[in-house]
Amino acid sequence: MEKIPIQVTVNGQSHQAEVEPRMLLVHFLREELGLTGTKIGCDTSQCGACVVMMNGATVKSCTCLAVQADGADIGTIEGLANGNDLHPIQEAFWDNHGLQCGYCTAGMIMTAVEMLERNPHPSADEVRAGLEGNICRCTGYQNIVKSILAAAEKIGG
Amino acid sequence: MTTRIFGSGIRRREDPRLMTGQAAFTDDIKLLGLLHAAILRSPHAHAKINSIDTSAARAAPGVLAVYTGADTDGVLNPIPCAWLPPDSDIKAVPHPALAVDTVRYVGDGVAVVVAESRYQAEDALELITVDYGVLPSVINPKAAMDPGAPQLHEDAPNNQAFHWVVAGGDADAAFETAAGDPQNHVVVSENIIQQRLIPHAVETRSAIANWQSAMGELTLWSTSQNPHIVRFLCSLVTGVGEHKIRVIATDVGGGFGSKIPMYGDEMVTAFCSMQLRRPVKWTETRSEAYLATTHGRDHVQHVEMAATKDGKITALRVVVHAGMGAYLSTAGPGVPTILHGLMYSGPYDIPNIKGDVYGTFTNTTPVDACRGAGRPEATFLLERMIELLASELDIDPVEMRRRNLIQPFEDGHDVATGVTYDSGNYQGTLDLAMQQLDYPALRQEQAELRSHGQYIGVGVTTYCEICGLGPSQVAGAVGFGGGLWESAIVRFYATGKVNVFIGTSPHGQGEETTFAQIVSDELGVPVEDIEVIHGDTDLTPMGWGTYGSRTTVVGGGAVALSARKIKDKGKALAAHLLEAAEEDIEYEDGKFFVRGSPDQNKTIQDIALMANVAWNMPEGMEPGLEATTFYDPPNFSYPFGAHVAVVSVDPDNGHIVLQRYIAADDCGPQINPVIVEGQVHGGVVHGAGQALWEGVVYDDNGQLLTGSLLDYAVPRAHMVPDMEILSTVTPSPHNPLGVKGIGETGTIASTVTIYNAVLDALKPLGVTKLEMPLTSERVWRAIQQAKGA
Amino acid sequence: MYAPEFEYHRAATVAEAIQLLSSNEDAKLIAGGHSLLPLLKLRLARPSVLVDIGRISELKGITISDGTVRIGALTTHWEIASSHDLEHACGIMAEAAGGIGDTQVRNRGTIGGNVVHADPASDWPTVLTALGAKFNIQGAGGSTRTVEPGDFFVGPLTTTMGEQEVLTSIEAPTLGHHQRAEYAKMAHPASGFAVVGAAVVVTVEGDVCTAARIAVGGLVPVPVRMTSVETALVGKALNQENIAEAASHASNDLQGEILGDFFASAEYRKAMAEVEIRHALFHATEVSHH
Structure with missing residues (x-):
């Protein structure tokens, strides 16, 4: 099948590539760009391990074709920290034991970034509701919620 | 003295790589020339394979090879079962990596395609045509033994894989006594279904095999909880010498038991690499994982309990039919027997116990x-x-529980199933939990709400469990095909930095941190100077893996003992360097000093330098500062606790809300209490999943109906409350740190705690029994039926 | 998962999309992709050509004027859920949009894609049926037509849309001061989809219901209007007893096929329709549940 040229900016860096139309954005990020911090956990856009930022909103990169992302500005977990300075949400996950195996963590953190952009001072219930699209099997969510609330406090002052 | 590092809830040392996307999970790894495999799976639960046509697939773009069972048969040995309980007439039926002439479950591997890309491999998979002769199938573990049930294996008549018995005291006699004296005794019985579950680690399985033909060496990256066992079993299956196999379990995205077994798929991946002499990767899709990664539970139980009228339990009798699936998985038979039947006494004095497990x-x-x-x-x-x-x-x-709890003990208590608990204070955790709950107030609230037609319920559980597997002698005696000891190397470099090499393979439990805390605590080295290495069989000493809440108990014991050996050597070297007698050297906070003259000292870093350069060693002392320990614990560990759930049930629609959850656990001294809490959180929610949402459904033809996250309900954040976590500390006398496992207690206690809470809520409505998961419809229907009755 | 091969074209206008649909056999439109991509990945759908309409700006946006809400087919659930104007004009739409899927699904999934997919378990068809919405459809040669939900949804995953037609926008009436609307659903614990969903739009003068439009979905192949419930409600004071009485008529309106599965049987869902209608009416009219 004919490949299609695309241009995407990922974590501030522009990439040109030719991709098969059927290639998923998550496969493009992982296989073509080597950005493997974004994970795949399911087939049905339920688990949220693949969440990335696309043009300022989170998307499940397993449910988006790379060709649909042509021209887009993508943010992944690899681009979140500022050099060695962790993003406040990363820092909060670290401080509050918000991760165990770490497989869902990229998606959780990307979701949290948007959550706090849209609602800088969420309640615990709002955080839980906002995590509806992200599955974690290790933490029972308690410390993820705690991490996001702590980050909100840190960011919002 | 500063805060002791042992017992401190420091941040985890493994987190930075995991939070930044820099961790390397198996599927993240790419090798030059990497090929991709995809596996064709049986769409039928039971069928003869009449023929397979792979010609179109072979000709598809990018395809290098297509293999079927005919190709692997005789090259790969059958996948072994590694836990064969003794005296159980167990039938270790052959389990080929790819089905040869019969498929026995939906998902059984039939063929593999290797291509330049996974997309191409998937395309080619569709071009394989298989002619199946469909056979009748059986799904229910009890019905499997019914006369006339379809038979899976020639060597296993009546589909019986094994029959294992546990007995202590004389249960039959006790039940006879109870039946003969109804004035003073009572007997209750119940049929219980422990529904089948899907462990559902968020990372699916993945393997990369790289065969270096010139050296005859196989490197296998594998999402495993126990890479050394994988090496051992891989050697048996492939015939490659164990010394020529390197298994790497890099970062692993959760296992929950499903990454213990040796699977055919990983061995097929190895086979492909060995045939094609190129590295091959296979990564399971989630849809595939539902079918091809092991499930859990699946018991049909009949249980009877006898007691005196004043509430003292006299006997327990259990018959279990435990579904093993189509083949015996690596540890499968050990689960409903050793890990189940031996715990029939729980935290209670039950003098007479009998269990038959089929x-x-x-x-x-x-x-x-x-x-x-x-x-x-x-x-x-x-x-x-x-x-x-x-x-x-x-x-x-x-009160019923209080009347039967074993009294507190510090050093060993024998129960009727034949095991010896290490230490326990079951009343202690129960008191703590009940205090947190304010039980009388809750009962009062419940009564008030009931008068308004609202239903809340409370469930209280006291439990103890067996973990920290375990003494190897016992492992052998109970048919486990390996040892259960652990090893650790603590290695000091000249700069005073430390590597700890361990045989266990943590995958989320945080031992890169807790083991560093052990070493830091023992030797006064900052945790930042300690790096724990695990998961690579070429780097780490032999170990039996991470499962059964054994890593900290057994592996941590090995680490502590190695650190103590270092301390002993340090003391001797310090004495030599300080020109003092060894018995005059004291150790505190990373310093060896002459008793009474703390200024005359050598730090552990000084010792590390001097030992590594070895310029001035005492006569007969070897250079280097490194210690290895192979630690075989004298007993299992038996953590315990009391859990409480409060639920509300809406009788209109049967909807349950888990309102409150209290966990009071005792795992002995806690190395990192924040990590301990995290383990309890995850465990409780996993168990809540079984009570309320999770359950595998097959149709009568063995088609999996819960084959995706659209149908199989894993708990999500909004479905569970914040939990209240409490603890007491009763050290185990049976390991160097006194610790007990905590990775599974939450799950062990929470399912029934929540179940009992729901039944408590429904009591005034006349509902006495429900099947799990407690879906809204099941609850609603039970209420309707009770109303009608 | 790995989709089969297909060709990909991006349409800049609706006309171009229709032209691409006409000139390619077995072509399918893709917008947010949240209905189609999962099917593609499971290889349950095999279009030869995908026509991406995701960037056609004329299909996006919310306009409110003259008592009508007009929502472009490509407007995302999130845009609908977060629109303050819409919250005031037709709050039930914002509220229903906020309960669809999860954040990421709402960010990318579109109202048009959802409606055209016609999944019986999705929320929009039920809500739009209760609202008396209209679907604006463009066809070959620039022809347009407007269809009401009752003439649009035919069965599970089936609508009266032609293969060369594009849903361009959805219109719904704004709600007046005396109107209350609410959508209540019993969500599947795994998928979040509606096992049963009930949407109510009632007009209340004083405390008396003067008009009602009620629809249920999730348990039926296409949304069903609850005319018996509506009739029972109109002219009555909206108190707990009257709401419960009216809701009890739900089964009269559910005489056709009822969907059921191993999670929730048809019998249960039918009983729950009454419960969810009640919940929706209680919430809409702020009558205490207990």
């Missing part, structure tokens, strides 16, 4: 450990029967 073959995905593995099923039946007894005798359920 393992049966069914046309389903093989069953193995799933967080808790056997012990949730044991705790459930005990707590359910006690609840029934309490109801029958009109004794408060908490």
Whole structure:
């Protein structure tokens, strides 16, 4: 099948590539760009391990074709920290034991970034509701919620 | 003195790589020339393979090879089962990596395509045509033994995989006594279904095999909880010498038991690499994982309990039919037997116990450990029967438990199943939990709400469990095909920095941190100077892996003992360097000093330097500062606790809300209490999943109906409350740190705690029994039926 | 998962999309992709050509004027859920949009894609049926037509849309001061989809219901209007007893096929329709549940 040229900016860096139309954005990020911090956990856009930022909103990169992302500005977990300075949400996950195996963590953190952009001072219930699209099997969510609330406090002052 | 690092909730050392996307999970790894495999799976639960045509697939773009069972048969040995309980007439039926002439469950591997890309491999998979002769199938573990049931294996008549018995005291006689004296005794019985679960680690399985033909060496990256066992079994299956196999379990995204087993798929991946002499990767899709990665639980139980009228339990009798799936998975048979039946006494004095466990073959995905593995099923039946007894005798359920708890003990207590608990204070955790709950107030609130037609319920569980597997001698005696010791190397470099090499393989439990804390605590080295290495069989000493809540107990014991050996050597070297007698050297906070003259000292870093350069060693002392320990614990560990759930039930629609959850656990001294809490959180929610949402559904033809996250309900954040976590500390006398496992207690206790809470809520409506998961419809229907009755 | 091969074209206008649909056999439109991509990945759908309409700006946006809400087919659930104007004009739409899927699904999934997919378990068809919405459809040669939900949804995953037609926008009436609307659903614990969903739009003068439009979905192949419930409600004071009485008529309106599965049987869902209608009416009219 004919490949299609695309241009995407990922974590501030522009990439040109030719991709098969059927290639998923998550496969493009992982296989073509080597950005493997974004994970795949399911087939049905339920688990949220693949969440990335696309043009300022989170998307499940397993449910988006790379060709649909042509021209887009993508943010992944690899681009979140500022050099060695962790993003406040990363820092909060670290401080509050918000991760165990770490497989869902990229998606959780990307979701949290948007959550706090849209609602800088969420309640615990709002955080839980906002995590509806992200599955974690290790933490029972308690410390993820705690991490996001702590980050909100840190960011919002 | 500063705060002791042992017992401090420091941030985890493994987190930075995991939070930034820099961790390397198996599927993240790419090798030059990497090929991609995809596996064709049986769409039928039971069928003869009449023929397979792979010609079109072979000709498809990018395809290098297509292999079927005909190709692997005789080259790969069958996948072994590694836990064969003795005296159980177990039938270790052959389990080929790819089906040869018969498929026995939906998902059984039939063929593999290797291509330049995974997309191409998937395309080619569709071009394989298989002519199946469909056979009748059986799904239910009890029905599998019915006369006339479809037979899975020639060598296993009546689909019986094994029959294992546990007995202590004389249960039959005790039940006879109870039956003969109804004035003073009561007997309750119940049929319980422990539904089949999907462990559901968020990372699916993945393997990369790289065969270096010139050296005859195989490197296998594998999402495993126990890479050394994989090496061992891989050697048996492939015939490659164990010394020529390197297994790497890099970062692993959760296992929950499902990454213990040796699977055919990984061995097929190795086969492909060996045939094609190129590295091959296979990564399971989630849809595939539902079918091909082991499931858990799947018991049909009949349970009887006898007690005196004043509420003292006299006997327990259990018959279990445990579904093993189509083949015996690596540890599968050990789960409903050793890890289940030996815990029939729980935290209670039960003088007479008998259990008959029948393992049966069914046309389903093989069953193995799933967080808790056997012990949730044991705790459930005990707590359910006690609840029934309490109801029958009109004794408060908490009081009922108190009357039967084993009294506190510090060094060993024998129970009727033949095991010896290490230490326990079951009343202690129960008191703590009940205090947190304010039980009388809750009962009052419940009564008030009921008068307004609103229903809340409370469930209280006391439990103890067996973990920290375990003494190797016992492992051998109970048919486990390996040892259960652990090893650790603590290695100091000249700069005073430390590597700890361990045989266990943590995958989320945080031992890169807790083991550094152990070493830091023992030797006064900052945790930042300690790096824990695990998961690579070429780098790490032999170990049996991370499962059964054994890593910190057994592996941590090995680490502590190695650190203590370092300390002993340090003391001798310090004495030599300080020109003092060894018995005059004292150690504190990383310093060796002459008693009474703390200024005359050598730090552990000084010692590390001097030992590594070896310029001035005492006569006969070897250079280097490194210690290895192979630690075989004298006993299992038996953590315990009391859990409480408060739920509300809406009788209109049957909807349950888990309102409150209290966990009071005792795992002995806690190395990192924040990590301990995290383990309890995850465990409790996993168990809540079984009570309320999770359950595998097959149709009558063995088609999996819960084959995606659209149908199989894993708990999400909004479905569970914040939990209240409490603890007491009762050290185990049986390991160097006094610690007990905590990775599974949450799951072991929470399922039945929530179940009993729901039944408590529904009591005034006349509902006495429900099947799990407690879906809204099941609850609603039970209420309707009770109304009608 | 790995989709089969297909060709990909991006349409800049609706006309171009229709032209691409006409000139390619077995072509399918893709917008947010949240209905189609999962099917593609499971290889349950095999279009030869995908026509991406995701960037056609004329299909996006919310306009409110003259008592009508007009929502472009490509407007995302999130845009609908977060629109303050819409919250005031037709709050039930914002509220229903906020309960669809999860954040990421709402960010990318579109109202048009959802409606055209016609999944019986999705929320929009039920809500739009209760609202008396209209679907604006463009066809070959620039022809347009407007269809009401009752003439649009035919069965599970089936609508009266032609293969060369594009849904361009959805219109719904704004709600007046005396109107209350609410959508209540019993969500599947795994998928979040509606096992049963009930949407109510009632007009209340004083405390008396003067008009009602009620629809249920999730348990039926296409949304069903609850005319018996509506009739029972109109002219009555909206108190707990009257709401419960009216809701009890739900089964009269559910005489056709009822969907059921191993999670929730048809019998249960039918009983729950009454419960969810009640919940929706209680919430809409702020009558205490207990």
